Amino acid sequence: MASVTLRGLNKTFEGAAQAAVRDVSLEVRDGELLVLLGPSGCGKTTVLRCIAGLEDPTAGEVLIGDRVVTDLPPGERDVAMVFQSYALYPHLTVRENIAFALEARGVATREIARRVAETAARLELGDLLDRRPEQLSGGQRQRVALARAIVRAPLLFLFDEPLSNLDAPLRIELRAELLALHRALRTTMVYVTHDQVEAMTMGQRIAVLHEGRLRQVGTPADVYERPADIFVARLVGSPGMNVLEGRGRGRGDEGRVVEAGSLVVPVALAEYEGQLFLGVRPEHVGLCAVDQGVGNADVLVVEPRGNETIVHLNVAGQALVARLPGLMDVQLGTRVGVKLDRRRLHLFDAAGIRIA
Amino acid sequence: MIGDRRWVLTATAVGVAGGIAATALAVSRWQEGRFERAAALRIAATTAAYLAVVVPAASDSTDFDLSKLLVQARALTTLPGRTSAVEVYHGTAPLVDATAPPLPAAALATLRREAGGGWRDGRALMPLVDPACQEVIGAVAIGPARTGAAALLLRWALPAGVLAVLVAAGAVAGRRPLRQYTVAALLVGVAAYADVRGAARRATDRWLVETRLLLQEAATRLPTPRARVALGDLAPLVGTAALVAADSAGPAPDRLRVAGRRYAVVAARLGAGRWVQVRTEADEGFTTGWLVLLVGLALSGPLALRGLRWVEQAARRRQELRETAAAWGFLAPAALHLALFSFGPMVFALYLSLRGSGTAARPSIGLGNFAAHLRDPLAWVALRNTVLYALYVPVSVALALVVALVLNHAGGGVGGRRARRAARLLRAAFLLPYVASVVAVALLWQWMYHPDFGLLNYLLSFGGVGPHDWLGSSRTALIAVMLLSIWAQVGYQIAVLLAGLENIPRAYVDAARVDGATAWRRFRRITWPLLRPVTLFVLVTGIIGAFQVFTYVHVLTRGGPLHATDVAVHRIYQTAWELQQFGPASALSLCLFLILFGATWAQFRLLGRRVEYA
Numbered sequence: 001m002a003s004v005t006l007r008g009l010n011k012t013f014e015g016a017a018q019a020a021v022r023d024v025s026l027e028v029r030d031g032e033l034l035v036l037l038g039p040s041g042c043g044k045t046t047v048l049r050c051i052a053g054l055e056d057p058t059a060g061e062v063l064i065g066d067r068v069v070t071d072l073p074p075g076e077r078d079v080a081m082v083f084q085s086y087a088l089y090p091h092l093t094v095r096e097n098i099a100f101a102l103e104a105r106g107v108a109t110r111e112i113a114r115r116v117a118e119t120a121a122r123l124e125l126g127d128l129l130d131r132r133p134e135q136l137s138g139g140q141r142q143r144v145a146l147a148r149a150i151v152r153a154p155l156l157f158l159f160d161e162p163l164s165n166l167d168a169p170l171r172i173e174l175r176a177e178l179l180a181l182h183r184a185l186r187t188t189m190v191y192v193t194h195d196q197v198e199a200m201t202m203g204q205r206i207a208v209l210h211e212g213r214l215r216q217v218g219t220p221a222d223v224y225e226r227p228a229d230i231f232v233a234r235l236v237g238s239p240g241m242n243v244l245e246g247r248g249r250g251r252g253d254e255g256r257v258v259e260a261g262s263l264v265v266p267v268a269l270a271e272y273e274g275q276l277f278l279g280v281r282p283e284h285v286g287l288c289a290v291d292q293g294v295g296n297a298d299v300l301v302v303e304p305r306g307n308e309t310i311v312h313l314n315v316a317g318q319a320l321v322a323r324l325p326g327l328m329d330v331q332l333g334t335r336v337g338v339k340l341d342r343r344r345l346h347l348f349d350a351a352g353i354r355i356a
Numbered sequence: 357m358i359g360d361r362r363w364v365l366t367a368t369a370v371g372v373a374g375g376i377a378a379t380a381l382a383v384s385r386w387q388e389g390r391f392e393r394a395a396a397l398r399i400a401a402t403t404a405a406y407l408a409v410v411v412p413a414a415s416d417s418t419d420f421d422l423s424k425l426l427v428q429a430r431a432l433t434t435l436p437g438r439t440s441a442v443e444v445y446h447g448t449a450p451l452v453d454a455t456a457p458p459l460p461a462a463a464l465a466t467l468r469r470e471a472g473g474g475w476r477d478g479r480a481l482m483p484l485v486d487p488a489c490q491e492v493i494g495a496v497a498i499g500p501a502r503t504g505a506a507a508l509l510l511r512w513a514l515p516a517g518v519l520a521v522l523v524a525a526g527a528v529a530g531r532r533p534l535r536q537y538t539v540a541a542l543l544v545g546v547a548a549y550a551d552v553r554g555a556a557r558r559a560t561d562r563w564l565v566e567t568r569l570l571l572q573e574a575a576t577r578l579p580t581p582r583a584r585v586a587l588g589d590l591a592p593l594v595g596t597a598a599l600v601a602a603d604s605a606g607p608a609p610d611r612l613r614v615a616g617r618r619y620a621v622v623a624a625r626l627g628a629g630r631w632v633q634v635r636t637e638a639d640e641g642f643t644t645g646w647l648v649l650l651v652g653l654a655l656s657g658p659l660a661l662r663g664l665r666w667v668e669q670a671a672r673r674r675q676e677l678r679e680t681a682a683a684w685g686f687l688a689p690a691a692l693h694l695a696l697f698s699f700g701p702m703v704f705a706l707y708l709s710l711r712g713s714g715t716a717a718r719p720s721i722g723l724g725n726f727a728a729h730l731r732d733p734l735a736w737v738a739l740r741n742t743v744l745y746a747l748y749v750p751v752s753v754a755l756a757l758v759v760a761l762v763l764n765h766a767g768g769g770v771g772g773r774r775a776r777r778a779a780r781l782l783r784a785a786f787l788l789p790y791v792a793s794v795v796a797v798a799l800l801w802q803w804m805y806h807p808d809f810g811l812l813n814y815l816l817s818f819g820g821v822g823p824h825d826w827l828g829s830s831r832t833a834l835i836a837v838m839l840l841s842i843w844a845q846v847g848y849q850i851a852v853l854l855a856g857l858e859n860i861p862r863a864y865v866d867a868a869r870v871d872g873a874t875a876w877r878r879f880r881r882i883t884w885p886l887l888r889p890v891t892l893f894v895l896v897t898g899i900i901g902a903f904q905v906f907t908y909v910h911v912l913t914r915g916g917p918l919h920a921t922d923v924a925v926h927r928i929y930q931t932a933w934e935l936q937q938f939g940p941a942s943a944l945s946l947c948l949f950l951i952l953f954g955a956t957w958a959q960f961r962l963l964g965r966r967v968e969y970a
Contacts, residue, residue, distance in 0.1 A: 014773060052870055053869075074870045074872075075871065075872030075873065075874075079870065083863045085861065087866065089867075089881075090864075090886070092881075100871055100881070101872060101873075104868075104871050104873040104874070104877055
């Protein structure tokens with residue numbers, strides 16, 4: 001078990017105009033499950049491959065434990081990686097796939113057999129050991145890929161979107177299994193995903209990447225409740241946070257307000273003049289009678305979901321999504337008043353960085 | 357409704373079976389006629405030769421002594437045991453039956469013009485040639501054998517045909533109908549063949565019987581002292597057959613195996629204690645091809661019935677029928693092309709391989725070509741050379757694999773941009789010889805190998821190695837051709853292997869790297885097995901190509917020196933086009949095809965067991 005430290009990691013691919021990873025510094029604590037979250041093309045897989053040693057960083061250092069491994073080949077870093085495509089060797093049986101890394105390390109045959117059997121039992125693969133990958137279902141392949149990683153008992157696990165090729169119910173099932181595995185093994189894991197639900201449910205901490213830069217590192221609650229910028233705010237949550245463009249202004253004794261579209265929202269802001277962004281999560285938006293709230297809006301779309309109702313609103317040209325508990329009877333095309341939970345407002349400056 | 361359909365089906369089955377049985381019958385009847393005509397022609401030739409031997413020339417001219425000819429011709433009809441009607445014409449005048457119509461002048465003119473006789477008014481006509489000046493002065497006509505038409509119909513094929521029709525009728529109703537009908541059809545085919553074979557045998561026998569009579573008669577009528585009749589005097593009577601001294605025997609023709617070949621023989625008595633044997637190749641020995649043909653024809657009945665059933669079943673699933681028809685519609689252009697230009701020539705080669713060497717009068721000589729091929733040492737030399745030559749393929753593939761791995765490594769982003777560009781350039785350079793004209797490449801290498809001003813000898817001269825005639829020496833010629841082949845083929849193999857390498861998902865190699873496998877282990881356990889289908893493809897196509905090598909050899913060495921580079925296709929080419937022996941050439945081609953087929957099959961079995969199509 002070990003921590004992972006990235007120091008000023010940069011990676012520019014040959015012939016590429018832009019860097020894939022820029023100045024990423026990050027520490028993954030010993031035994032932690034850290035999720036690298038970001039949209040596709042944000043550089044999260046490249047960061048993972050730099051940790052594995054499959055890519056050489058253009059600049060910066062990678063440390064596993066106290067050891068600088070930047071120039072070590074992947075095989076000497078004692079990490080195990082689960083690939084998005086699983087990369088199960090198609091010409092080898094499940095048993096041979098699991099044993100491959102041990103054989104490559106020169107482990108004694110008897111020891112290999114023991115450990116393969118033990119791992120197979122743990123992941124309920126006992127009956128499948130003599131099959132080829134092509135004869136397995138998606139979930140079984142995923143389990144074999146996991147088995148191949150854990151049989152080595154490495155310092156560090158790297159997961160590259162391991163659940164993205166599975167259908168939804170299986171994904172939820174395997175997510176739970178992975179968490180259970182992490183609890184049992186207590187090994188450091190770095191988990192890459194573009195799915196914010198996966199990130200929220202699995203990560204002890206989440207590192208959000210965007211365009212090669214690290215935007216925020218924190219617990220799921222941190223990232224959800226105090227997003228560092230507009231990008232993180234919109235990425236996390238389903239639906240993401242509403243972000244309204246507006247202006248901050250004083251208004252006599254009533255304190256300061258933000259005018260966003262047709263809304264006039266009182267805020268507790270010491271001093272801020274000019275353009276800013278007002279963020280509010282859909283669940284903190286409420287509906288009321290016309291002129292009773294901070295402003296009025298037109299109902300565009302209503303999505304009844306049973307346990308909640310999603311209402312898409314138009315606030316003088318800006319989109320606002322409300323998430324109301326239970327089934328609400330909201331008529332399309334009507335005009336409604338809007339309430340916002342004042343304690344749960346997020347303010348971002350013109351550059352999109354959080355100010356309050 | 358169902359009953360109606362059954363009736364229609366039964367009627368169709370009977371129609372098909374009857375038609376095919378009738379065709380088989382007609383084929384055997386036709387062959388019978390052919391053999392009979394051939395026998396009549398042969399008898400006519402023998403008779404003409406007999407007359408030429410026994411009738412002395414007239415004292416005042418080169419013609420026969422007409423009175424003697426008349427006597428001898430009339431005497432022919434009185435000869436006991438003769439089976440065929442005979443007529444002898446002097447000029448156009450009939451001698452035997454003076455009241456018969458004369459021979460038309462046109463027929464005589466035709467005989468004069470064309471050697472080999474002809475067929476006119478249901479009789480075989482052979483020219484009567486004056487022995488002194490080799491001029492056609494008349495003709496001998498022989499009628500067909502006197503056999504009744506009823507006897508013909510009641511031999512094997514007719515009863516078998518009737519049986520097949522009955523079985524086909526019952527087949528529609530009965531259980532396991534197709535099997536029954538197939539057996540019956542097989543019977544028809546074999547029966548029809550038995551008829552053909554029987555006819556051939558009878559034709560040979562008929563000639564032998566007549567020739568025996570004429571030989572014995574000639575021995576008594578020769579003007580020279582009877583005791584001194586020489587075999588050479590009688591030889592013209594038997595034509596292409598052999599006449600050998602022998603022991604006494606009965607008058608019936610027999611079959612005899614001499615030096616591995618079957619002959620039809622008959623014994624003739626020339627005088628007291630003097631016996632000869634007429635030995636000719638039995639016609640029935642050349643009918644093997646008809647067995648295949650007739651059995652195939654007969655079996656087309658059950659096949660048609662099977663097709664009929666399928667149509668009937670498919671008609672119930674109209675949609676399926678329509679789809680099948682549409683599929684065949686789409687397949688038709690390709691299928692037609694394949695049939696015309698691939699299968700057609702193959703069948704034709706098969707046919708040729710069973711025939712003689714193009715000029716032979718024989719309809720077919722069966723498997724004799726293959727046997728002759730097996731005995732021909734040059735064919736074996738060619739085969740050995742081809743196998744040796746094909747050894748260049750594994751060497752070339754191994755070389756190509758190494759280069760492909762290096763290029764893949766350099767081009768895969770491990771090296772810099774410069775390395776990638778170099779890899780691309782090298783790849784194109786390696787491919788150049790493959791896309792260049794084969795003849796041009798061969799000529800280029802001919803210059804490189806030139807003993808006096810070749811590049812190779814020039815380079816070797818720096819090492820103090822004396823000039824060597826690479827293509828002129830039987831020790832190095834084949835190796836020289838192999839080297840050139842490696843140079844020409846390796847680029848193509850590299851290109852294919854590179855494509856294969858690039859097709860292997862990178863994740864496998866990445867996973868192996870993370871798993872800690874060394875470069876060698878990654879190659880041996882991951883890359884190599886995953887590349888195996890591509891390697892197999894390159895190897896198999898390469899070996900097939902090597903077995904078909906022709907141009908390099910033809911341009912560089914023409915199979916020489918001392919057959920050192922004589923490969924199979926070159927041997928075929930020489931046999932067919934320079935020796936004009938298409939039958940043996942086709943037989944050799946088929947042998948080559950069988951070898952290649954076997955080799956390919958074996959390779960797929962050996963290497964393909966764990967082929968991964970990743």
